[in-house]
Amino acid sequence: xxxxxxxxxxxxxxxxxxxxxxxxxxxxxxxxxxxxxxxxxxxxxxxxxxxxxxxxxxxxxxxxxxxxxxxxxxxxxxxxxxxxxxxxxxxxxxxxxxxxxxxxxxxxxxxxxxxxxxxxxxxxxxxxxxxxxxxxxxxxxxxxxxxxxxxxxxxxxxxxxxxxxxxxxxxxxxxxxxxxxxxxxxxxxxxxxxxxxxxxxxxxxxxxxxxxxxxxxxxxxxxxxxxxxxxxxxxxxxxxxxxxxxxxxxxxxxxxxxxxxxxxxxxxxxxxxxxxxxxxxxxxxxxxxxxxxxxxxxxxxxxxxxxxxxxxxxxxxxxxxxxxxxxxxxxxxxxxxxxxxxxxxxxxxxxxxxxxxxxxxxxxxxxxxxxxxxxxxxxxxxxxxxxxxxxxxxxxxxxxxxxxxxxxxxxxxxxxxxxxxxxxxxxxxxxxxxxxxxxxxxxxxxxxxxxxxxxxxxxx
Numbered sequence: 166x167x168x169x170x171x172x173x174x175x176x177x178x179x180x181x182x183x184x185x186x187x188x189x190x191x192x193x194x195x196x197x198x199x200x201x202x203x204x205x206x207x208x209x210x211x212x213x214x215x216x217x218x219x220x221x222x223x224x225x226x227x228x229x230x231x232x233x234x235x236x237x238x239x240x241x242x243x244x245x246x247x248x249x250x251x252x253x254x255x256x257x258x259x260x261x262x263x264x265x266x267x268x269x270x271x272x273x274x275x276x277x278x279x280x281x282x283x284x285x286x287x288x289x290x291x292x293x294x295x296x297x298x299x300x301x302x303x304x305x306x307x308x309x310x311x312x313x314x315x316x317x318x319x320x321x322x323x324x325x326x327x328x329x330x331x332x333x334x335x336x337x338x339x340x341x342x343x344x345x346x347x348x349x350x351x352x353x354x355x356x357x358x359x360x361x362x363x364x365x366x367x368x369x370x371x372x373x374x375x376x377x378x379x380x381x382x383x384x385x386x387x388x389x390x391x392x393x394x395x396x397x398x399x400x401x402x403x404x405x406x407x408x409x410x411x412x413x414x415x416x417x418x419x420x421x422x423x424x425x426x427x428x429x430x431x432x433x434x435x436x437x438x439x440x441x442x443x444x445x446x447x448x449x450x451x452x453x454x455x456x457x458x459x460x461x462x463x464x465x466x467x468x469x470x471x472x473x474x475x476x477x478x479x480x481x482x483x484x485x486x487x488x489x490x491x492x493x494x495x496x497x498x499x500x501x502x503x504x505x506x507x508x509x510x511x512x513x514x515x516x517x518x519x520x521x522x523x524x525x526x527x528x529x530x531x532x533x534x535x536x537x538x539x540x541x542x543x544x545x546x547x548x549x550x551x552x553x554x555x556x557x558x559x560x561x562x563x564x565x566x567x568x569x570x571x572x573x574x575x576x577x578x579x580x581x582x583x584x585x586x587x588x589x590x591x592x593x594x595x596x597x598x599x600x601x602x603x604x605x606x607x608x609x610x611x612x613x614x615x616x617x618x619x620x621x622x623x624x625x
Contacts, residue, residue, distance in 0.1 A: 183257035192236050193258040195602040199295065202228055208287065212279055222268045227276050228288065229259040230268075235595040240573035240588070242270035282586050289400070289590040290423055292597035296396040297424050301604045304424030306392035306553065308561035309416065309433045311409045312569075314402075314585070316369030316382040317577040323361040323382065366580040372405030381405075384577060384585045387412045388593070389420050390561045392553070396600050397564060397593040398424065402586045410439040417449065430454060432557035443539040444532035454550050454557070457540045465516040468527060475534045480527070484511055488525060498530035568592050 187194050202225045209224050233255045234245040249255040249267050261267055277285070296302040361380070363369050369382040383405035389398045398420045401412060413433065421428055431446060432454040446453040471488070472481045479501070480488040486507040493500040503525040508514050517525055530536070546554075569575035572592045577585050 183253050183262070187254050187257060191254055192599070192602075193233060193254045195606065196232070196236060196598045197258060199601045199605050200229075200232075200598060201291075201295070204291070205288075209280060209284065222272050222276065223260070224276075226259050226261070227268075227273060230255070231273060231591055232595055232598070233258050235572050235591050236599070238571055238573055240578045242273045245273075246270045277584070277587055282583050282590075285587045285590045289594040289597070292594045292601070293396065293398055293423055296391075296394075296597055296601055296604075299601060299604055301394040301600060302391040302396035302398065302424065303393055304391060304398060304420055304426035304428060306430045307398060307417065307420060307428055307432075308390045308392060308557045309388070309413055309431060309437065310390075310557070310561035310565065311385050311387045311412070311436070312565040313372055313374050313381075313383040313385055313405055314569075314574060314589075315576045316363065316366050316384060317580055318363050318366050318369060318382050322363055322365040324364055325361055366577075368404060368580075368582040368585075369577070370404040370406040384582070385409075386565070386574070386589050387416055388561065388564055389416050390564050392556060392560060394600055394604065395560055395564065396597055400589050400593045402582065402589045404582070409433075409436045410442050413437055413442055414445040414449075417451070430553060432553050432561070434557070438536075438539070440530045440532040440536035444535035447535055447538075453539065454546075454553050455539065456554070457536070457543050466513055471527060473529055473533055473537070480529065482513075482517075482525065484513060486511070488527070490529075495528065498528045498533075500526055501529055502526040564596065568596065572596065 184194075189195075205224045205228060213221065230245065230249065233249075234240055234242075237248075237255075239245045239248055245255075246267055246269070249259070249261075253263075256263070256267075293302065297304065361371055363371075363382040366382065369384055371380040372383045372385065373380045385403050385405050385407055387399075387401045387403065387409065389400075390396070391398050399416050401416060401419075403412065413431075417428055417431060428449070428451050430452045435456045435458050438455050438457045442455070443453060466483060470483045473479075474481065478490065482488060482503065486503055488501040488503045490499050491502050505523045508518060508524055511517070565574075572595060574588070574592050578588050579585070
């Protein structure tokens with residue numbers, strides 16, 4: 166016969182705890198075994214007035230609610246609190262019984278604003294230290310990468326810079342062009358008067374991950390991942406326009422300070438292949454497994470045919486003539502120029518010089534010798550170097566993919582750089598707790614297997 170089910174459920178009073186209703190393999194149950202927030206009350210005590218006002222939301226309960234949302238991919242506060250009303254696992258994880266009233270979603274917003282970014286970074290750093298103590302993170306081989314995060318704004322909120330109005334107000338004609346040039350307002354589709362700005366979230370800048378893709382208002386997350394088990398050692402969020410090479414050295418210093426270990430090897434993609442990056446790695450005695458960029462060839466006599474002599478600070482052209490530094494300087498390097506009499510009778514002058522110039526001038530970037538050493542090393546990569554670079558692709562890029570696919574980091578939840586940083590720290594903390602819970606479960610399973618093997622009789 167067909168069975169039936171009584172949906173009245175009159176037996177409300179049960180003998181047991183909410184934990185008895187949650188499977189042991191549930192993500193919140195597994196993370197609860199390794200999550201330690203006993204230090205949190207003392208850390209935020211200075212933000213609360215003892216004995217005054219009504220009791221607020223317990224700090225540990227607030228953090229557990231936020232972490233539960235990121236672990237389950239529910240990153241919006243309103244949706245999280247609606248889900249917590251009916252989700253026994255979230256109630257138990259945050260410490261709320263069936264009869265207790267959950268806090269309003271706005272309470273989580275006020276807590277984030279009151280605590281500030283630094284405290285949420287400490288929550289993330291505590292997970293890193295726990296992973297180091299458990300032996301699943303060493304900090305010796307680090308994979309570094311960056312990823313764009315779409316800002317929480319609509320296309321209708323974008324506006325075009327009114328460069329013409331600014332230049333007209335400050336001067337017409339040549340003076341206006343000079344002012345625009347000084348301000349860096351070049352006339353291209355990605356900069357200057359054609360580049361859009363976001364009115365609702367000014368911290369989000371226009372950026373793109375490819376030349377064939379349109380610019381979008383974005384933030385950029387810079388992440389450092391440990392090679393052993395994929396633990397996130399450091400994350401930082403900047404505006405979308407910040408170049409990867411500007412952040413990598415500071416991030417490596419933060420990793421070394423947090424883990425207490427000396428970094429031996431760093432892997433990164435070609436977006437980090439700058440002379441200043443290679444020089445910074447050499448100064449820190451770190452081996453960089455970074456593929457160098459292909460040298461742009463803008464002339465029939467490319468730059469690679471000019472030899473830079475770092476000892477005497479001069480450049481030799483393919484015909485052995487000397488190019489010396491001149492007074493013209495730019496932010497990332499120096500100009501080296503030849504003499505007119507050396508180029509006048511040269512057989513390469515028709516190919517090397519532009520029709521309007523009588524001398525050869527080129528730019529040598531700062532720390533250029535470090536870039537040359539990195540190019541020579543790239544040609545001699547060992548099998549271990551190639552193996553580490555292959556691991557970089559699924560360790561570092563895999564972290565960004567996991568965070569965006571499963572933990573809601575594909576798009577900013579709130580607006581502003583500080584809010585984006587809090588979201589990034591909590592996402593990284595949730596992923597580290599997953600790694601730590603998996604390692605703890607593996608240890609328990611190993612102990613069970615060993616115990617069973619010891620209890621079995623030995624047959625001879």
